[in-house]
C-alpha cells in the first residue's frame with residue numbers, strides 16, 4: 001500500500017525522508033506520479049485539487065499537512081466516510097504562540113509609532129497601559145488559540161476567549177456561542193482570530209464585528225483569509241474603528257501584487273508563516289497514524305466532518 005503526497009508549498013523530498021526514517025517500508029509517492037492509484041491507501045495533502053482524492057478508490061485516511069482542514073473539506077467530491085486527520089503539534093503551537101505574542105506586544109508597546117518617530121528623529125515618550133489593563137480577546141480557544149491565550153495571560157494581559165461551546169480555562173474570561181460574541185467583542189482592544197474556517201465562521205470578521213469592538217482596536221488574523229471581509233476591514237481602518245491589522249492569511253495566496261493591503265500603512269502582512277508545518281516534528285504523528293491504520297487501531301487527531309474542524 002502507498003501514501004500519496006500532494007502540496008504546492010511543502011517539500012516532498014523533506015517529507016519523504018522524514019517519513020521513511022520512521023516507516024522504512026513506506027511506499028511514498030508524490031503527485032502527479034501516482035503509479036497504480038488502487039495501491040494508494042493514504043494521502044498527505046495541502047490544498048488538494050477538487051476531485052483528486054475521489055480518484056483514489058482504496059483511500060482509507062486523509063492526513064492534512066496543516067492544523068486546518070478547510071482546504072480538504074472545500075472539495076465537493078471529497079470521499080464520504082474516509083477519516084480526515086489534522087496536525088496537532090507542540091512545535092506548531094509554540095510557533096503560533098510566538099507570533100501572537102510578538103504582534104500583541106508590538107501593538108501594546110506602540111512599537112510602530114516609535115519606529116515612525118525614529119524615522120523623524122523624534123524623541124517622545126508615548127503612554128501605554130500596564131498589561132493588566134490591556135484587554136486582548138482570542139477567537140478560537142482550541143489547541144492554538146488556547147495556548148496563545150494562556151501565554152498572554154501569563155504575561156499579565158487581561159485575556160478573554162471565544163469558542164463555540166462553553167470551555168473552562170482558568171485565568172481567561174470565557175465567552176461562547178452566538179450570545180457570547182458581542183460582549184466578548186465589546187471588551188476586546190486587541191482581537192486575535194484563531195478560528196477554523198467553517199460554514200459558521202466564514203466572513204465572521206466583518207463590519208458588524210468591527211463595529212462591536214472599541215474604537216481604535218487592533219486585529220490579528222492568523223486563521224484564514226476567508227474569515228475576513230476585506231472591504232469591511234479597509235472601511236473600518238478608514239473610519240478609525242480599527243487602528244491597524246496584522247494579517248498572515250489571505251483569501252487569495254500569494255497576495256496579488258496589486259492588492260490594496262500591500263501599501264496600506266495600517267496593515268502588516270506576513271506570508272502565511274505564523275506557524276509552519278515542520279516535518280521534523282509533524283512526521284511523527286503521520287507515521288503513528290500509518291502504523292495505527294496498518295494495525296487496525298483508531299487514528300489520532302481525527303476531525304469531526306459535521307463540525308468541519
Ligand code: NDP
Pocket residue numbers: 066067068069096139140141142143144145146162163164165166167177194195196197198200201222223224248249272273274275276309
Ligand atoms: P482547534 O480545532 O483546536 O480549535 C478551534 C477553536 O475554534 C475551538 O475553540 C472551537 O470551539 C472554536 N470554534 C470553532 N467554530 C466556532 C464557531 N462557529 N464559533 C466560535 N468558536 C468556534 O483549532 P486550532 O487551534 O488547532 O487551529 C485553529 C486554526 O488556525 C486552524 O483551523 C487554521 O485555520 C489556523 N492555522 C493557521 C496557521 C498559520 O500559519 N497562519 C497555522 C496553523 C493553523 P470549541 O472549543 O467549542 O470546539
Ligand code: OXD
Pocket residue numbers: 065066067068069087275276277
Ligand atoms: C495550517 C496552516 O492550517 O499552516 O496548519 O495554515
